[in-house]
Amino acid sequence: MKLKTLITTTAMAALMAGGAFAAEFNLRIQTHHAPESVSGKSAQKFINDVEAMTGGRVEIEMFWSSAVTASVEGFDASASGILDGEMHGGAYQTGKNPAFQFYGDPMGGYDTPWQMYSFLYYGGGLEAANELYESYNNHLVGWWAPGQESMSSSRPLAGPADLVDWKFRSPPGLETEIFAGLGASPIVMDFTEIFTALETGIIDGADATSLAGNESLGLYDIVKHATYPGYHSMPADHVVFNLDVWNSFPADIQAIIEVATQALALDMSMRTDLANNEAKVRLQEQGVTLYDWSPEDRAEFRAGAQKAWDGWAAKTPEAAAAVESHRVFLRRMGMID
Template identity: 35%
Template sequence: MLKSLARFALVGAAALSITSGAIAQEFSFKFQSSDPAGNPNFELKKDWAERVKAMSGGRLEIEMLPVGSVVEHNETQDAVSAGILDGHITDTSYFAGKDPAFGLIANPVGAWSDPSEMLRFVEYGGGKELMNELLEPRGLHFIGATTPGLEAFISKKPLDGVADLKGLKMRAPEGLVQEVFAAAGAAPVNLPGSEVFTSLDKNVIEAADYTVFSTNQAQGMHDVARHPVYPGFHSMPLVEVSMNKDKWDALPDDLKAILEVSVRDFARDMTSQLAMKDLVAVAEARKGGDITIHNWSAEERAKFRAIAKAQWEKVASRSDNAQKVYDVLTKYLTEQGLL
């Protein structure tokens, strides 16, 4: 009898082990980031992937790959659609060349003064629906968004207002961001984030729209560009978390819910942690004395925003999708008293 019970227990344990193993390997995805390995933003993305694994009891595993691991930063949309990648976490601006609507929804330059404004638009103001109208016909599903926050501005030259942008050789993402800076008199060029430091160091560019102050500081940007503008006056990118639509559709509802909730938490995690890091980094930079931080006046910020708003309408006229983004966005901004 005891031997029979022992055999039963062993069979049961083996079955449980097989079941647990099957559950642990139920879904395994590769997501590519637009950030390089070691970048604080990339580390936060890896933390998100670990939380997804824990929340799903190991049923859903996501491997986060740094920029350029499989394809270039502006090729991930096609790679996800084709199933070469399962998903990506990236600045939507990179796909403005496919439809100007991507540039407008990703970074309506001058629209946002705080991450919460943009994240509310995505979740409750029509942004999520717009993103899926843009992405699902291309074979992707938009899960949610995060943002590093209101970006600082990297510069080798003192910048105290719009007039100082004239002729400035600078890096800016594709689409609306480039057009706004060009309208303000700058000379923007398209470079991946991984080339910003080298391009500044070799004087290929004099300034860059890149990311938040603390990340710029951590990556040594201020060692070669000692005149940052903080708080930023310009840019707060929508960083999309999207995946292959067929693979999304194949997920059970509970894992879909875990992904959606985890991305909302990821957004809070990223914006909060980077804002805290910014305050520490700014204090350290000021204490060091080698960096001059420039804070634009309200008047100069208003001048730049007026230039940006004029470009929104121009972009809206270029495609039906862009016009729809413009209509939904300006309606939200007006209703919320932000326009």
């Protein structure tokens, strides 16, 4: 019996060494984030979670910093099978359909990532989004959102009245329309031009990233006013798989990836919230004034955003459906009339 046990054990060890337990799925995924960034660390945790929870049945090769294709092309690379999935963001795809804006950054909609996640999982958002995503041969698993971004300014931004004639760097698209409608003067410029434009007074402020991110960029060495917590923009990256690849997964692996994506969302939001609050302490000590808009001021901004949403809803039937799905949930939350 001892000899038989020894032979059996040796045979199993040989099988394991010979690759009998190799991964069932070797997945190629791309993100625009660098591995050492805050977002990159959350993405690496996602990889670790999926591989651990599947017991090695899934292995993920991550292509960091958009190593295979440009970030905006990652969606198509996933759909065509060049990649198995991607972790960029829906807002990159507004050129395909304006509806993607509302599954990437529903500007002026929500105050916290928790509200936005609630829309996705309990407000019909995931189902609505996948009607769009799956028409492009991709499947949306979920979002991972850092949280609200902060405006940086050389002059006070205590409320909507301060937006009038405020010149600021803005990304193109929906944001310019929202702020122009509220009396601001958005100027579209390359990210690298922000510093010179602030120093020379070409602009009064800038939309760049989160409070901690703005601090790391050195913006508060130039200007001494910022909105925090933010109110205007909360971009979410997504976890997307090629639809055929997704459908090839057994139910347990699909469930594991869904759970790992929710863990990713929590991790990303917690990391960013901590970093922002630590930055808040440092910046206030350095004399930077932070403005937390009142519920009434946020409601006024949200109402202004809704007017711009109307214009985008008119662009395609899918955009109209996306806007309506958000509005139904925002009314349910008592955030719009």
